[in-house]
Amino acid sequence: MGRIAFLDANAAVAEAAVIAGCGFYAGYPITPSSEVPETLAKIMPERGVPFIMMEDEIASINACIGASASGVKAMTCTSGPGLSLKQEALGEACIMEIPLVLVDVMRGGPSTGLPTRPSQADIMQARWGTHGDHPIIAISPCNAQEAIFETIRAFNLAEKFRQPVYILTDGLLSHLHAKVYLPDPEEVEIVERAAPTVPPEEYYPFDYNYEIPPLAPWWTKDGKSYRYHMSSLNHDKTGFPTVVPPFIQWQEKRLISKIMNHIDEIEKFEYYKMDDAETCVIAYGSVAEAARVAIDEARKAGIKVGMFRPITIWPFAEKQIRDLREKVKRIIVVEMNLGQYILEVQRAVAEKIPIYGVLQAAGIPIRPIQILEKIKNPEKSVEICMTEEELKKFGGGE
Amino acid sequence: MAKVNYANYLRMEKMPLYWCPGCGDGIVLKAYIEAIDELGWDKNDCVMTSGIGCAARVTGYVDFHTLHTLHGRAIATAVGIKMCHPDKHVFVFGGDGDIAHIGGNHFLHAARRNIDITVVFIDNWNYGMTGGQHSCTTPLGVRESTAPRGSYEPPIDAASAAIGAGATFVARAFAGDELRLKRYIKEGLVHHGFSIIDVLCPCPVNFGRRNKLGDPVKLMNYLKSLCVPKEKAEKMSPEELEGKYVTGILHVDDKKIELTDSYKNLVAKAQASDEYWARYATGRLKEEDKYPITREELKGLYPYDVETPLKKWKKL
Numbered sequence: 001m002g003r004i005a006f007l008d009a010n011a012a013v014a015e016a017a018v019i020a021g022c023g024f025y026a027g028y029p030i031t032p033s034s035e036v037p038e039t040l041a042k043i044m045p046e047r048g049v050p051f052i053m054m055e056d057e058i059a060s061i062n063a064c065i066g067a068s069a070s071g072v073k074a075m076t077c078t079s080g081p082g083l084s085l086k087q088e089a090l091g092e093a094c095i096m097e098i099p100l101v102l103v104d105v106m107r108g109g110p111s112t113g114l115p116t117r118p119s120q121a122d123i124m125q126a127r128w129g130t131h132g133d134h135p136i137i138a139i140s141p142c143n144a145q146e147a148i149f150e151t152i153r154a155f156n157l158a159e160k161f162r163q164p165v166y167i168l169t170d171g172l173l174s175h176l177h178a179k180v181y182l183p184d185p186e187e188v189e190i191v192e193r194a195a196p197t198v199p200p201e202e203y204y205p206f207d208y209n210y211e212i213p214p215l216a217p218w219w220t221k222d223g224k225s226y227r228y229h230m231s232s233l234n235h236d237k238t239g240f241p242t243v244v245p246p247f248i249q250w251q252e253k254r255l256i257s258k259i260m261n262h263i264d265e266i267e268k269f270e271y272y273k274m275d276d277a278e279t280c281v282i283a284y285g286s287v288a289e290a291a292r293v294a295i296d297e298a299r300k301a302g303i304k305v306g307m308f309r310p311i312t313i314w315p316f317a318e319k320q321i322r323d324l325r326e327k328v329k330r331i332i333v334v335e336m337n338l339g340q341y342i343l344e345v346q347r348a349v350a351e352k353i354p355i356y357g358v359l360q361a362a363g364i365p366i367r368p369i370q371i372l373e374k375i376k377n378p379e380k381s382v383e384i385c386m387t388e389e390e391l392k393k394f395g396g397g398e
Numbered sequence: 399m400a401k402v403n404y405a406n407y408l409r410m411e412k413m414p415l416y417w418c419p420g421c422g423d424g425i426v427l428k429a430y431i432e433a434i435d436e437l438g439w440d441k442n443d444c445v446m447t448s449g450i451g452c453a454a455r456v457t458g459y460v461d462f463h464t465l466h467t468l469h470g471r472a473i474a475t476a477v478g479i480k481m482c483h484p485d486k487h488v489f490v491f492g493g494d495g496d497i498a499h500i501g502g503n504h505f506l507h508a509a510r511r512n513i514d515i516t517v518v519f520i521d522n523w524n525y526g527m528t529g530g531q532h533s534c535t536t537p538l539g540v541r542e543s544t545a546p547r548g549s550y551e552p553p554i555d556a557a558s559a560a561i562g563a564g565a566t567f568v569a570r571a572f573a574g575d576e577l578r579l580k581r582y583i584k585e586g587l588v589h590h591g592f593s594i595i596d597v598l599c600p601c602p603v604n605f606g607r608r609n610k611l612g613d614p615v616k617l618m619n620y621l622k623s624l625c626v627p628k629e630k631a632e633k634m635s636p637e638e639l640e641g642k643y644v645t646g647i648l649h650v651d652d653k654k655i656e657l658t659d660s661y662k663n664l665v666a667k668a669q670a671s672d673e674y675w676a677r678y679a680t681g682r683l684k685e686e687d688k689y690p691i692t693r694e695e696l697k698g699l700y701p702y703d704v705e706t707p708l709k710k711w712k713k714l
């Protein structure tokens with residue numbers, strides 16, 4: 001029913017957002033994410049919904065919070081430096097429990113870092129970037145097609161759990177064109193925000209009777225108006241600030257438990273050739289595609305290796321990774337950073353089996369050959385894999 | 399003049415007001431409610447956002463759709479709301495620190511865009527809420543908790559900045575002159591475009607006390623002595639106007655296009671095209687534009703046995 005298209009993951013995320021019912025976009029341009037707003041600038045006016053480029057990343061996410069609080073599905077998109085700027089408001093979305101989709105096309109860093117080069121160095125920023133205890137959902141698709149399905153899922157999770165949800169892609173994935181299928185909205189499961197079950201006079205935005213209190217749109221389709229207050233300060237059920245310890249503790253704990261009690265609905269992962277595997281590669285995002293090639297090659301050489309690929313990065317796939325301790329003899333974590341996801345793997349595995357890393361933060365993709373070498377020889381460290389010829393093309397640098 | 403039922407617009411269960419005795423914020427709130435009442439606007443159509451600060455506490459009291467957001471970000475939040483609901487009335491209340499200092503960039507760009515939002519800007523020359531630190535509007539030499547020997551930074555003139563940035567309604571009022579304050583707020587509310595009412599307002603507790611003006615009456619009289627109506631100012635020399643606050647409606651422009659109107663024009667242009675979403679949104683998408691897909695085809699694109707949100711995936 002939909003369309004076949006040839007898109008990079010940035011355009012794919014943008015198209016999918018509209019399919020999911022995104023009714024507001026605000027952003028600020030940054031490489032390598034700019035095709036997201038560039039695509040939306042074209043298609044959102046066609047759909048008749050607002051698109052705006054704001055004065056900075058802070059303004060963008062705050063505008064999204066306003067739009068979403070009023071009842072409209074909203075998305076913003078950025079990369080590393082912009083993500084740092086968005087962190088304060090991300091916390092606001094967490095505490096006000098405002099659905100929001102935040103796309104981060106990861107590039108090298110810290111600071112301005114490597115604008116045009118891929119990385120996966122925002123895994124921990126996505127988890128702990130904003131201050132205070134808070135839950136987070138982050139999704140990392142591995143190709144353009146999956147980016148479409150996962151963007152739709154991100155909107156669904158955001159609306160269902162009243163929660164900001166990250167889509168973490170990277171500079172490689174976002175510029176790799178692929179043939180994709182774009183479904184029509186009728187073909188996919190689309191979650192709408194739960195409607196309030198009480199009339200406006202009885203409504204509380206943080207009603208204690210719910211695990212996830214419905215977030216009333218300010219104006220319903222049948223002409224009702226829900227007038228209420230929400231504060232970025234810790235608040236009670238009415239949305240007004242409070243410092244009463246039991247209320248605070250209740251709120252803080254519920255923010256976490258509303259996610260953790262539904263972990264099975266949120267977690268998503270793939271086991272690849274894991275049935276008889278003795279070595280498990282853990283990789284996510286575009287890197288998983290390199291790992292897949294390496295695993296296929298290793299299998300040809302008779303090595304029993306497979307992959308566990310978390311699609312939901314946060315919350316952490318605690319149970320699945322703990323189970324690996326009984327299933328395999330060793331784990332190899334492959335990521336385009338100097339070791340972020342691996343920290344959680346080490347914690348969960350608790351030294352029961354050895355964990356190795358292929359950790360590269362050089363602004364270039366990790367190649368299948370590097371992963372293959374590690375599979376063959378886990379004790380040996382893996383170096384940047386490039387010929388002199390290739391290196392020359394980069395020019396400069398002493 | 400009909401008597402205003404203030405309680406109709408206030409969340410009475412939140413009384414008494416949080417502000418210190420002698421604070422000017424309550425006067426501004428009163429004038430604002432009177433302006434809304436005179437306009438006869440329905441509370442259900444009114445939205446107010448604020449950031450953080452004493453002035454920003456207003457969102458807690460008015461019985462509208464209200465958001466008490468981050469320090470400095472009320473205008474950015476309001477832009478998101480107004481873009482989605484061009485037919486609703488969207489207002490921002492905030493202090494000098496909130497609107498002009500940390501939120502200065504949003505303020506300038508909302509003015510430039512001429513989005514139909516009304517900002518009531520309460521200038522009390524300091525960060526009242528956090529204990530009286532100097533802000534971007536603190537005049538040179540005035541003492542604050544972070545300027546015990548007097549501020550050494552030249553201040554900003556927020557009204558001129560708004561005009562320069564492209565706001566289409568700019569007024570300056572004084573909290574001690576409630577009648578005119580109300581009139582300016584009312585005209586700002588009616589104005590179709592970005593409007594700001596810059597209100598010189600007393601903070602006796604944090605600003606006043608440090609400057610031998612802790613007595614609210616004394617402070618009010620002092621601030622009053624600085625105000626010069628626009629009509630009078632036109633006849634004064636720059637030297638005479640030094641350190642004075644020119645009050646009145648300083649700037650009105652009815653010609654510049656308002657942002658949501660401009661976006662409506664863009665939508666009309668986009669929807670006249672023959673692109674997929676334009677046809678979809680306007681019901682022009684035909685059956686032959688749709689492309690049925692089989693599981694086999696999808697498998698080539700999505701080679702892993704991972705669930706998709708496609709409804710038919712499991713059935714295929």
Ligand SMILES: Cc1ncc(C[n+]2csc(CCOP(=O)(O)OP(=O)(O)O)c2C)c(N)n1
Pocket residue numbers: 450451452453454469492493494495496497520522524525526527528533
């Ligand atoms: C990001 C951030 N920085 C600093 C603060 C602390 N803070 C709270 S209110 C405020 C100043 C408020 O001053 P103003 O906007 O002038 O309002 P007033 O209290 O004077 O009415 C500051 C600095 C904060 N809440 N958030």
Ligand code: SF4
Pocket residue numbers: 416417418420421422423452453522526527600601602603604605
């Ligand atoms: S500190 Fe100043 S601005 Fe704040 S409530 Fe008191 S008098 Fe008003």
Ligand SMILES: [Mg+2]
Pocket residue numbers: 451493494495520521522523524525526533
């Ligand atoms: Mg102030």
